[in-house]
Amino acid sequence: MTPVPKVLVVGMDGLRFDRVMAVQPPVLIGLMAAGAHGTSLLPYGEAAAPRTESPGEVVPADRSGILARTDSGPGWSSIATGVWPDKHGVVDNSFAAANFTKFPDFLTRAKAARPELSTFAIFSWAALAEHGAFGEGIGTRIVFDGYADTFAACDVRIADAAERHLAERDPDLAFVYFGDTDEVAHDLGPLCREYTAALLLQDAFLGRLLAAVRGRATYAGERWTVIVTTDHGHVDEGGHGGVSDEERTTFVILAELDRPTAPLLSPRLVDIAPTVLARVGVPVDPAWNLDGHPLS
Ligand SMILES: [Zn+2]
Structure with missing residues (x-):
């Protein structure tokens, strides 16, 4: 019998890949070893400060073909939709020109194409729900408020609820967000002990999610990706929005649990949505005008 395809997407806000490689969090490193991974630079990023000292200067074209800040809004919107900010319209955290009607998130698209699919999203940056980056078309959408309750506290609740959902329900497609890495980096920068601790804790949460998946009674008949x-990196001092490589470097790790995975070449955030859709049997329609392509 053909195994049932299922996908779990885990987002860790403001996670610098060089810190992952330095800290060697065991679950992430294990996923990379068993699967595939790659990095790429966001094709956008605005200068953090006005360039008043040289009036004729323009921001280098290769970095600003798309005008957007390396903020969470543009990053998560690109992950969700499979298009860059010039299409989904989110260029900063105001979401002022968002166009999620034309470019819905991958869970909403999957559910629209195949209503029998069970879709699940859980996150603590409430703006993603408020502005529809992860929209109301998602079957089960759980939203916490990291600003009200702290992202660290919300991460614990997210891990608990997502672990339970993955173990006890039957999601075909799940998105799980952890936010404390970004919060800590804003406060203290990404080079400190506290950031390492936040990264290791999120890594442990990820480990619990993978254990929940592998522990499913129906796991033998499933094929999990x-x-x-x-969504972005951070400068060494903490903070993002600008054009530095530290802010623009993103990564994608892709692993098929307990199966070989093909290598990835420079995967981009916009490749995630078409990859997920293809894997759950929703072919990408050229009319959607996505910027990304299915990975491997
Ligand atoms: Zn962010």
């Missing part, structure tokens, strides 16, 4: 990514 796990994707882990981030």
Whole structure:
């Protein structure tokens, strides 16, 4: 019998890939070893400060073909939709020109194409729900408020609820967001002990999610793809929005649990949505005008 395809996408906000490689969090490193991974630079990023000292200067074209800040809004919207900010319209955290009607998130698209699919999203940056980056078409959408309750506290609740959902329900497609790495980096920068601790804790949460998946009674008849990514990096001092490589570097880890995975070449955030859709049997329609392509 053909195994049932299922996908878990885990997002870790503001996670610098060089810190992952330095810290060697065991679950992420294990996923990379068993699966595939790659990095790429976001094709956008605005200068953090006005360039008043040289009036004629323009931001280098290769970095600003798309005008957007390396903020969470543009990053998660690109992950969700499979298009860059010039299409989904989110260029900063205001979501002022968002166009999620034309470019819905991958869970909403999957559910629309195949209503029998069970879709699940859980996150603590409430703006993603408020502005529809992860929209109301998702079957089960659980939203916490990291600003009200702290992202660290929300991560614990997210891990608990997602672990339960993955173990006890039957999601075909799940998106799980952890936010404390970004919060800590804003406060203290990504080079400190506290950031390492936040990264290791999120890694442990990821380990619990994978154990929940592998512990499913129906696991033998399922084929799970796990994707882990981030929305942007941070400068060493903490903070993002600008054009530095530290802010623009993103990564994608893709692993088929307990199966060989083909290598990835420079995967981009916009490749995630078409990859997920293809894997759950929703072919990408050229009329959607996506910027990304299915990975491997
Ligand atoms: Zn972010």
